[in-house]
Amino acid sequence: MKKRNHKVGAPPGTIVYSGQTRDERVKISLIEYNETDFIEKEFYDLSECMDHVQNGMVKWINVDGIHNAELIEAIGKRFNIHPLTLEDIVNPNQRAKFEDYENYVVSIMKMVTHENGATHSEQLAVVLMDGMVISFQEATGGDAFDYIRNRLRQGKGRIRKMGADYLAYALLDAVVDVYFSILEKIGDRIEVLEEDLMNEPTKATLQQLHQLKREMIYIRKAVWPMRELVNNMERSETELIKPSTDLYLRDVHDHSIRVIDTVETYRDLLSGMMDIYLSSVSNKMNEVMKVLTIITTVFVPVTFIAGVYGMNFEFMPELHSKWGYPLTWAVMIIIMGSLLIYFRKKKWL
Amino acid sequence: MKKRNHKVGAPPGTIVYSGQTRDERVKISLIEYNETDFIEKEFYDLSECMDHVQNGMVKWINVDGIHNAELIEAIGKRFNIHPLTLEDIVNPNQRAKFEDYENYVVSIMKMVTHENGATHSEQLAVVLMDGMVISFQEATGGDAFDYIRNRLRQGKGRIRKMGADYLAYALLDAVVDVYFSILEKIGDRIEVLEEDLMNEPTKATLQQLHQLKREMIYIRKAVWPMRELVNNMERSETELIKPSTDLYLRDVHDHSIRVIDTVETYRDLLSGMMDIYLSSVSNKMNEVMKVLTIITTVFVPVTFIAGVYGMNFEFMPELHSKWGYPLTWAVMIIIMGSLLIYFRKKKWL
Amino acid sequence: MKKRNHKVGAPPGTIVYSGQTRDERVKISLIEYNETDFIEKEFYDLSECMDHVQNGMVKWINVDGIHNAELIEAIGKRFNIHPLTLEDIVNPNQRAKFEDYENYVVSIMKMVTHENGATHSEQLAVVLMDGMVISFQEATGGDAFDYIRNRLRQGKGRIRKMGADYLAYALLDAVVDVYFSILEKIGDRIEVLEEDLMNEPTKATLQQLHQLKREMIYIRKAVWPMRELVNNMERSETELIKPSTDLYLRDVHDHSIRVIDTVETYRDLLSGMMDIYLSSVSNKMNEVMKVLTIITTVFVPVTFIAGVYGMNFEFMPELHSKWGYPLTWAVMIIIMGSLLIYFRKKKWL
């Protein structure tokens, strides 16, 4: 989740990829559909892809990788995308945002995906144009859109009947939905941790707590601007988004608020758990101290008495008495006993 | 109070129940009334219910369970409810919200109920249409509306003279009122805990404190959006809510603010109590330390003296003196006495 | 300062008193005045009171107790007050608020009074109508308005020349003024506590600190909505409040902001004092630990040496040396001395 920005000093609008080094070839997938037809193809070359484009269908061009600056630039030129937008697309450290240009609108956000049991975060840029959506994914791996592709293929539901703006909305909705599933998992981890804290907190518990807190900080940073993004999209005056899609955007807006609510709730829970941890550490120390104190306090006085009768003075009348030894034991037992009673009264035992 | 969202990836507007598994048959209660008449019936089937509907009366259809997706869908079709609304109704993790559609308005919120000594939280959706209220309850058990039903049956007060918008308001008012009674109980628990904290805080006190804090976090999460809901309802331009009902909505708005105020006050109190707990633990440790220190400090020096005269050197003149033993005792008692006086001066005793 | 709301489930607008049980008869005081005349009477019956009302004078009806629901309802009917207002008046747990009805405006707030050395909090509702103010006090005891009554009786200042709106303002101003005097007393207690904390903090100091914090939480809860109340009153478009009174309302608005400022300042001070307490407890423990450590560290090594020469081995050459005993003493004194010097260097002594 580290931020790198190697661009410092470059002129604005410079299209230079500034993320992790990547070698994979950038794949372009083209999906075209209308209510009756559906076409799906893959290319490694823009002009080839353009040859296959057909009129009268909604087009979804998905670019799987943003590290090929030339390709991105070519796409920008072909579809008349502003250099500043292209710069944002290839720089994978953007804050989620929605921007409204003359001939297109663009939403940039963090997309989280699960693959092979690990969670990956990558940048997603969705450019909505007249009858077309172009999506740029930072990582070449999987994404959150398989459900959407399946729905498009099967032609079920309303998606094939709607325009490109509905497709753009569907992508956003899929991205927000993944946040829910991640928060659900974090919720489970918080519950386990809470149990641990109450029973036997260890240093590992603390580290997990800290880890969760850090994750919440990063998720929060990613999610807050999402809400703004959707909000700006809803209120945008662009004609690319039809009024009928507004209802759906309102829905995804609600979802993003629910994600934020959950994040804030978890933060509250975690900071309460930190308090619990600290007081539990204090309690443990208290317990250790009590054991030490009880043992010391019980034995120190009687050890002193034993020391006294170990002295070698010539004239110690007690030593010669027949009852000296048993009486000394008696005194020592009484002292120890009363101290133990005293501690029980103080509820230390 | 856990959140589950199994819908991830499903297309928006998919009407799939995503709460706990439930088996009960979904009951539909129909109440019809006007100023002079009152009819109350129960059904397990929508079409049957529809047959009994009469014109010219205010209708309240209460659906007791949202796990029967087909039924919800049928209701949606019958009354022209938007799929997104239906999706929200069957997904019991909604944030409280008010939405304004063309032919109806819908309020979704968390309803808390008491039954058999336990507190349950369930989702409630209230759809207000022309002359009709449809309420959807997540759980099949009791609700907060018995008082309203009784008032409707008895025809007392103004409720029978007013329209469906007043009924919708009455439902909301009942939901908010239950929050008051829950907060009252929590207030009592806080008072008991406060007393405990001042007297003899234990690990159990800490756990109760943590528990209360968590409850406040969840209640807060449920209540804050309630205020927004009522506010949006008040300011809505729908014609379904008559101006004469606005005064009542203002009242329930005030109530929701009072609930929030109380929640925030309790949060402040609880975080103050956490401080008290921590400093009380510190105080206790301090006390333990003092006991240890006093005992050790009083006996260690005299034990040393006893040790000295327990040495076996041949040439120790004191040992042969007749006054050696009593003098040693005297010295030891003086040392112990002065230490005790010193500690009393320091207010450790 | 506890909240009770026994109304749960009752229909809105139900006029049922929900505060502490009270038995006193409710007294109605009527004050009528204009620039030249002043009449003051007391009644226990509304109709009797109404008989004495004269035209052309400003009327102030003060109802001393809100537990007689029938009386409140009769007043409501007589003066055309909305049932929701009456419900708020008899429910002494209202959040301070200002509401604007067609024929009257109503302000509800918490009034604090001093009587016989104790502080009481009660609800006050002020209904301003054309040429009349009706005030409802929760408790039957004294109030903050004696100064106003005296000014009315004596006819000094501008109050007798002004209308009912000025009287309503004067009541508000009196209520806010009492908050100042309470905060002043709390300020004194904070100063005393601060001194205590710096010198010799005890468990009682902590309890007082906690007590003050709680009081600030409750005062804050009462005062914040006061500002809103006055603000709403100022901006209200009612014709009952003349523009000439707006200046005075602005003044009381400023006063309520000053009260809030002071409350927030005290909260900051108190939370700083909590830190001081905690670090002072830590410091004390540190001191205790040092005493323990010094004593133990000084005596443990020399006790060990004494123990060594208390052993009963046959072949211990030192025991038979003439210088054994004095040399041992010398070694022990050197050890103890160097440890003491070491501790002084470490600034533990």
Place this chain on the structure above:
Amino acid sequence: MKKRNHKVGAPPGTIVYSGQTRDERVKISLIEYNETDFIEKEFYDLSECMDHVQNGMVKWINVDGIHNAELIEAIGKRFNIHPLTLEDIVNPNQRAKFEDYENYVVSIMKMVTHENGATHSEQLAVVLMDGMVISFQEATGGDAFDYIRNRLRQGKGRIRKMGADYLAYALLDAVVDVYFSILEKIGDRIEVLEEDLMNEPTKATLQQLHQLKREMIYIRKAVWPMRELVNNMERSETELIKPSTDLYLRDVHDHSIRVIDTVETYRDLLSGMMDIYLSSVSNKMNEVMKVLTIITTVFVPVTFIAGVYGMNFEFMPELHSKWGYPLTWAVMIIIMGSLLIYFRKKKWL
């Protein structure tokens, strides 16, 4: 910095001084100037002062003390100042504010001054009228305005060419400037304290830290409303402030924001330092504990061995062995040595 408000219960607009008791006679200074002329006089009587006023010049009347209520009232009558303004002027506990009356505008604020090495805080009220500024200072001592008087006397810069509104601005600017110099001094104290904290924090450090925190709380309370004051003045629609002066007000607005920024920065720094103090106290206790633990742990086992061979059993074969004593020493030294090595490994030494 204490607040006193003896006015409780007095009618609004009562002109009663409510600050500390003061005996000094109230001095009235009159400065009159235009681009060419400058006149400066002092009086103890209003009417005398009025006799000297000349037409066509900008007048600055400075009243040095507000404890002479009759004088203030006379001024109010003479210049048609509203009683509420006069009440605010004589009550030295006002929150900084700007108010706009028909014939004048008034700014009330806290002015801080340095005199004889001590810092004083007093209330300043500046009334701006057509061609005249009247300033009311609470304390009779010095003020922050000597620079302004000198500039007026010398006729340098633009001040003599500008109207009364520029003079009023210059007074405000001088008041804000003094806050800068105070914050600078506090900044120096914070730096010194920071060094102390890192090296050798004592109880005195804590007290200084607390003292600084308190000062910041009070300065903050005084400065925040200053910004509002200037902002309201800027946006006021009064004709007394010429548009050409607006630029200057914008400048003093910026200054007040900078003061607030600095105050907030210092608060952040101080709360970070509190953390440092607490962890440094913990660290010290840790160190004490380590010393105690090492000493005890090293000597307790060997003292036990010495105790064993000090027992008086008849049949203890080791005692009669020639190597018993040296071997015991060897064992004891080995034990002590390994413990020390263990502690060094644990980095306790």
Place this chain on the structure above:
Amino acid sequence: MKKRNHKVGAPPGTIVYSGQTRDERVKISLIEYNETDFIEKEFYDLSECMDHVQNGMVKWINVDGIHNAELIEAIGKRFNIHPLTLEDIVNPNQRAKFEDYENYVVSIMKMVTHENGATHSEQLAVVLMDGMVISFQEATGGDAFDYIRNRLRQGKGRIRKMGADYLAYALLDAVVDVYFSILEKIGDRIEVLEEDLMNEPTKATLQQLHQLKREMIYIRKAVWPMRELVNNMERSETELIKPSTDLYLRDVHDHSIRVIDTVETYRDLLSGMMDIYLSSVSNKMNEVMKVLTIITTVFVPVTFIAGVYGMNFEFMPELHSKWGYPLTWAVMIIIMGSLLIYFRKKKWL
């Protein structure tokens, strides 16, 4: 990063440098360019510089040092800059701000630069006029603009084709970019520190933590107003900034928000790390306590037993028994063993 303001008391608009003392001669660099030509010269004198200015080119005058008040004043007179602006330019403690005058707009901000491995902060003022940018740098050393100069020299990209407003934007963009690189370095330090905290926190870790926290406080103070600056610039109605430049300003606005986001994230991380540090210190103390307690508790009871049989009573039957000594050892070993088992059960070992 200290604030100095020696100006207190000076009249507003006084052009007196109030930063650190500096001796260097102030250098004026002139860059003139249009799409085809580029001229770059350096002067130490304003009039000389003015002689070289050519019409029809965009001019960038960079003044390297603000401690020569006469020069600044001359520039002000020559280009008709308001005295208040000049005062702000020469006072290097300004809060970042944008101001809109009739004939120019001015942006003042903190510029951070890296030189010789150290970070310097200096004030930068950028005055944008018709066809000209004048930049004032506090320090005479390097700046963040070498990239811009190179681009201008080489004539690559769009910068030479655009007007003075684009140049002003480019300067701002460069300033914001440097904040990114600083935050990146701080991010690295935070990561290292985090590792340290988890493994072996020392006093040095705490000091580094505190240092980072302080740096974040200062960076935050510098960056927050940057956002406002850019925002005000974007929304300004000046005709000096062409609409085509607005897109670029929106971009730098986004960048400044990202900087702020990162700063806030780091603050959250650092405050979480403080908690980790404190609990790790507590844990360490706990460990120390356990060692002490175990050792003491294991040996104190058996030392007592040894003491008992070291007593010199005549009649102690155990002493004469043949099994006395071995049995005593057995008892002592059993006691020590069971205590160790007890501690292992308690997980102290």
